[in-house]
Each structure stands twice: as structure tokens, then as C-alpha cells.
Amino acid sequence: MARRVIGLVIGSRSIKAVELVSRFGEYSIERYWLIDLGSGFQERVFGLKSGVSESVMVPEALNRLAESGYEFSMSIPSELFFYRELNFPFSDQKKISQVIKLEAEGYFAFSLEGYLLDFLPPLAWAQGSQVLVFVLERERYSSVLSQLKSIKIDPGFTTVEGLGLPLLSFREQKGFCLWIELGVKHSILVGAYGERAFFYRRVPIGVEGLGDISSSGFCGLDINQERVKTWADSVLAGVKDSFHWLERSQKGGGQFPGFEEVIISGEGALISGIEDYLAMELNLKVSKFFIPSWVKKSQSIPLELEPVLAEPLSLALASVSREGKKLINFREGEFGWKPEFKIDYKRWAFPAGLMFLILTLGITKGVSQHNLEKRRYEQVKKQMVLECQRFVSGSVCESDPVSQVKTALERGKKQVSAYRDLLYPSAVEVLSAVGEQVPEEIDFVLSRYSYSGDKVKLEGDTSDFANTKEIVDRLSKVEFFKKVSLEDSRSSPTGRVNFSIQIELKNQGEEKK
Structure with missing residues (x-):
């Protein structure tokens, strides 16, 4: 069964929200929203003004998104914040509230009470423990970690710098998977078993290593090009080195069983043939997932993409359009969608013909039943006229024999009631x-x-x-x-x-x- 997740990217002027769907291990974009934050929200979140003490109101558009019942993943530019997931082995709301208050103290210069749970809602693991998602300033990382340990909480931190890694939250497989996110200056490797991340490493390899060709986009790049292959070798070396580091760091001398799948995401995922190259070198199953760069990075909509935004997504949603699923129209500053459907007439031809046949037979049967009842009534009426003429000589019963019989019956009842009292003792x-x-x-x-x-x-x-x-x-x-x-x-x-x-x-x- 397909699972869904909402990925959010917070920019300086807007939030980009993408609904992502996983079907049979492949990911596609189902819906896309661009939410205007407003100047007040920008100033408070990104610290453009200091000393602000009033609380932040979540944009109404984001509130409506939060009420839709989806799991949430957050991605915030790495230059500003770290993204953390804290696993709590308990469900005590009082303890959770203590952690929320503890985390909120070092966030910004304003209060986040009553705001954090709405904006970053808790996620529930299948085992019953809870996950709270927090955004921490870089300098608060070590102090927050020590304070959490002082109240006997050992959180598992993972840093997320793009939109790919939050998708770990809806992976259904229970095998060991390595998620590679190729960033601009560096890349992130996260190992996960099913939905649980157990390994995180940052390697100094990014797509800027491709040099000037990185500015032109990666759709046309091929792994067979010498420059691209050299860059891919450096990525491969970082992955293998991480494998060795993970094996050496295993406690108790246990041998790491090894990964079963690799998912590569980010800018480098657009390079043609990179998944086959890594699969051959690592001897593992490798799949690719990417989000168009204009969704992930741009703070404003490029002019060349405005025609795309005014129509159903012709790029990222082309396969969805062919399958006849719901498409979304969106424009800058709007939060809403317009359903559009492509009907497969060949698929529905037989059910429609069968329904028409059933309706035709039903109507025909109803008309014939009505005619039969009408003929039966005329026959009964004719028999009543004959009986009326037989017992009431000289009467004319052809017009309405039923009413004449009723009138005679009422008259007889009155005569009987008039003489009935005289018969009492x-x-x-x-x-x-x-x-x-x-x-x-x-x-x-x-x-x-x-x-x-x-x-x-x-x-x-x-x-x-x-x-x-x-x-x-x-x-x-x-x-x-x-x-x-x-x-x-x-x-x-x-x-x-x-x-x-x-x-x-x-x-x-x-x-x-």
C-alpha cells in the first residue's frame, strides 16, 4: 500500500510543501504548495529582528495542512539550523512537556509555548515510543544533549540538510538501507533499519566538486563522462570509507551485517547512470530519488517555470498525469488545489454498458408490470358489474359498480342499526x-x-x-x-x-x- 508524507522546506520568504508518495520503492510528487510566510513570520523565525517577545502565529495555510492527517517531515536550510529527531522510550506527557520547554528556551528570542506541537507534531513509532522533532541552533547542540542526558533521555540525533532524509520516516522495508543525500558542499550518509536511523555521517563531498558544469544542472550529465565519473568515484570512496568506519565502531565485536539497499538523493541523483555505477561497485541494489531543484532550493519562482506553475505539473507529475490520478494547479501565494481527472474510457466501457443493460431491463419490467395490473383491474371491474346486475335487478352498474356497492352497504348498515335496539330483551x-x-x-x-x-x-x-x-x-x-x-x-x-x-x-x- 502506498504511503504518503509531507515534506516542508522553509525558505526566507515562503514554505514549500510537497506531498510525496512511495509506491513499490519508487517515489513521486503528488501535490505541491507554495505558502507565503508573511513579513512578521520571516523576522521572528530567521532572527532578522532581535528582542521580539510576542508569540508566533502559525500561518492559516500551514494550519490547514497540519489538519490533513499526514505524517510530517521538515527540512530547514543548513546555514541556519540543525534538524533533529529525538526518540523517547516513554509516552509520559509530563516528561514530554518538560523536554519541549527545555528545547524551546534556546530557540529564539520569543516564546514557543503552544506553538511547537502544532508546527512540529510528534510522530508515533509502531513500537509505541514517541518521536518529537526539534529545530536547534548550532551552538545549542552540545548543551541540549547534556541537559537531556541529565534527565535520563538518550536521544538519537540525525542531521537533515535537504528534503530527502525525512523520507526515511515512511519506508516500509525492515532491511538495512543506506540513504545518501548529495548536497552542494558536502553529503550526508544515513543508515536505517526500516524506519529507524542508526548511523549518521557527514562527508566533505558535494556537487560543487563537479565545478562549473554544476551550474547548468545535471539532467544532461552522464556517468560515462570522465569528469563526472571522477566525481562519482570520490562519492563511492566516501561511502566505502563510511562502511569500514561503521564496522570498526561496532561495540561488542559484533560484525555489521551490511546494507541491502542504497538510495541516492539530492542534486547528484539527477546524473544519468549514477545508480547503475554505484550498484556495480557496491554490489548492492541502488535506486534514485530526486526532487526538482526549483522545488527544493529556489526562494522565488523562476520566470521560466511560471508557465509550469500555472498549469498542472507537466514535469514532476507527467507520469501521474498519464495514470489519470488527481493533479494540482498551484500559483504563488495560493494554498489550494484544483482536482483534474483523466478518465480511462476503455477501462470503464464494459461497466458502463452493463449498467445501461441493467437499467433498460429494469424499466421494461416495470412498464410490463404496470400494464398487467391495469388489465387485471378492468377484468375485476367487469365481473363486479355482472354480479351487481344479477343481485340488484334493474340497476345500472356500468358507470361505477364499486361506489354503488359501497352506497348500498352503508344504507343497509343504517337500517340495521335503527332496528337493532328493538331487539334487546x-x-x-x-x-x-x-x-x-x-x-x-x-x-x-x-x-x-x-x-x-x-x-x-x-x-x-x-x-x-x-x-x-x-x-x-x-x-x-x-x-x-x-x-x-x-x-x-x-x-x-x-x-x-x-x-x-x-x-x-x-x-x-x-x-x-
Whole structure:
């Protein structure tokens, strides 16, 4: 799986940030940012003004970069600072805070509290120990080392003078690797086992040894040229001498197992054929990694590179462009990126055709299912019309048989509920009591009888008003009638008297009393 790291180069006026990706042992630039530091930040960091006491605010652009979750590597010009990595075999935050405070005292003329962890965040080893990255002034190296040892911390220091060496932090192999960084005046050799650096040596061999041809760049140089080969021999001699020095310095008489791979970086890595030459002479696997010099060294963007900066990286990102990965547009003073993609149409032709076929079949099935449901509804409707005409003679059901059946059902329910109360046993009992109390000699016709819970209403007619009063008196004598009242009595055109009697029934508790 590819691993990513952010490499930072602090210049006098800007920070150059490069996202580097390792795939199968080869490194490529994925993104590039140029962050303007601002005049206040320059003055404080590079000591252009002394006696400054206020704290430094990290540029907002760098804050956004820090929140992206990448591992960080820092590279600062060697003329100003050393770059150090301190391995702490503990995770006690209190001890770590003591170290931070101790280191910050000799940094600059201003306070770095609350700033160091944001700008140089701690890295975590797989074994659980922590790594803090610090920038030290040259004259503070020995005093800081002695103070750290006084609190029982034995840090492993490595000096980094370019952008190559921080990449050790994301190497996945566990074998022994020698990293060679070819600087301008001198070169640095770092031995590492996996992610842990165990050997550091500085040799006085740099690309300025190539003389005047170094100013024209190294893309056109070939190892077969006599002058270049002589210079490469001096590099080779420094490497072999370092191997012998490492073997002699091994404690306990243990034999050093030897390196398995060499990675050469820096300006000299641009020389064509240098990796094959070193591989043949050292009998080791040698690979090359370089970052364009205009990314690594220049404090301002050269005029000839401005067209490159205005377009996707045509130089360093040419291979990334061919692979169709995300490209970044960047200009001076901006912190942001514009995603651009190159789609491989041949690769996506089959999935796109398969998706189109699936959608077509799905739509066809949906339409056919809808038509089937529609035909089924028409068939059911036709059967309902036939049944309606069969049971309801003379009816017209063709228009809407469903609503006609619903209307007939509601009408039937109302008729059933109207007669349902008359079927209760208590309703029959009340009607029997009325019949017993009215003698046969009284002319009495009951035309309407309604029963609802504890109330009964009788409507009818008799021959005269005296019969009406007698009927009320007789009904009042019924034991379970609570109250009998004559609501209305009037003469009809036929000479008979129409009456309406309201009866209120006793409940079961009142009957027992």
C-alpha cells in the first residue's frame, strides 16, 4: 500500500510543501504548495529582528495542512539550523512537556509555548515510543544533549540538510538501507533499519566538486563522462570509507551485517547512470530519488517555470498525469488545489454498458408490470358489474359498480342499526308492560315506539284527552318505570287526540331498592 508524507522546506520568504508518495520503492510528487510566510513570520523565525517577545502565529495555510492527517517531515536550510529527531522510550506527557520547554528556551528570542506541537507534531513509532522533532541552533547542540542526558533521555540525533532524509520516516522495508543525500558542499550518509536511523555521517563531498558544469544542472550529465565519473568515484570512496568506519565502531565485536539497499538523493541523483555505477561497485541494489531543484532550493519562482506553475505539473507529475490520478494547479501565494481527472474510457466501457443493460431491463419490467395490473383491474371491474346486475335487478352498474356497492352497504348498515335496539330483551319487556297496563276498553293505537338505553318514547292516538291522562297514570304504576311524562297531546283533524309519552327507566341498582 502506498504511503504518503509531507515534506516542508522553509525558505526566507515562503514554505514549500510537497506531498510525496512511495509506491513499490519508487517515489513521486503528488501535490505541491507554495505558502507565503508573511513579513512578521520571516523576522521572528530567521532572527532578522532581535528582542521580539510576542508569540508566533502559525500561518492559516500551514494550519490547514497540519489538519490533513499526514505524517510530517521538515527540512530547514543548513546555514541556519540543525534538524533533529529525538526518540523517547516513554509516552509520559509530563516528561514530554518538560523536554519541549527545555528545547524551546534556546530557540529564539520569543516564546514557543503552544506553538511547537502544532508546527512540529510528534510522530508515533509502531513500537509505541514517541518521536518529537526539534529545530536547534548550532551552538545549542552540545548543551541540549547534556541537559537531556541529565534527565535520563538518550536521544538519537540525525542531521537533515535537504528534503530527502525525512523520507526515511515512511519506508516500509525492515532491511538495512543506506540513504545518501548529495548536497552542494558536502553529503550526508544515513543508515536505517526500516524506519529507524542508526548511523549518521557527514562527508566533505558535494556537487560543487563537479565545478562549473554544476551550474547548468545535471539532467544532461552522464556517468560515462570522465569528469563526472571522477566525481562519482570520490562519492563511492566516501561511502566505502563510511562502511569500514561503521564496522570498526561496532561495540561488542559484533560484525555489521551490511546494507541491502542504497538510495541516492539530492542534486547528484539527477546524473544519468549514477545508480547503475554505484550498484556495480557496491554490489548492492541502488535506486534514485530526486526532487526538482526549483522545488527544493529556489526562494522565488523562476520566470521560466511560471508557465509550469500555472498549469498542472507537466514535469514532476507527467507520469501521474498519464495514470489519470488527481493533479494540482498551484500559483504563488495560493494554498489550494484544483482536482483534474483523466478518465480511462476503455477501462470503464464494459461497466458502463452493463449498467445501461441493467437499467433498460429494469424499466421494461416495470412498464410490463404496470400494464398487467391495469388489465387485471378492468377484468375485476367487469365481473363486479355482472354480479351487481344479477343481485340488484334493474340497476345500472356500468358507470361505477364499486361506489354503488359501497352506497348500498352503508344504507343497509343504517337500517340495521335503527332496528337493532328493538331487539334487546329490555325493549321487549317495556313493550309488554305497556300492553299490560292499558286495558282493552281504552281506545289506544301505538304508532311509534323508540327505545334508547334508559329512555323510551311512545307515540300514538286515542279517542279523547281523558284516555290520554289515564294511560299516563297507569304507566306510572309500573315498578321499573322511574318517570312517566306526557310530552305532547293535541287534537287531530279527524277528531282523535295524538299524544307523545316519555318514559325514563330505572337502572338495576334502583330496582333493588
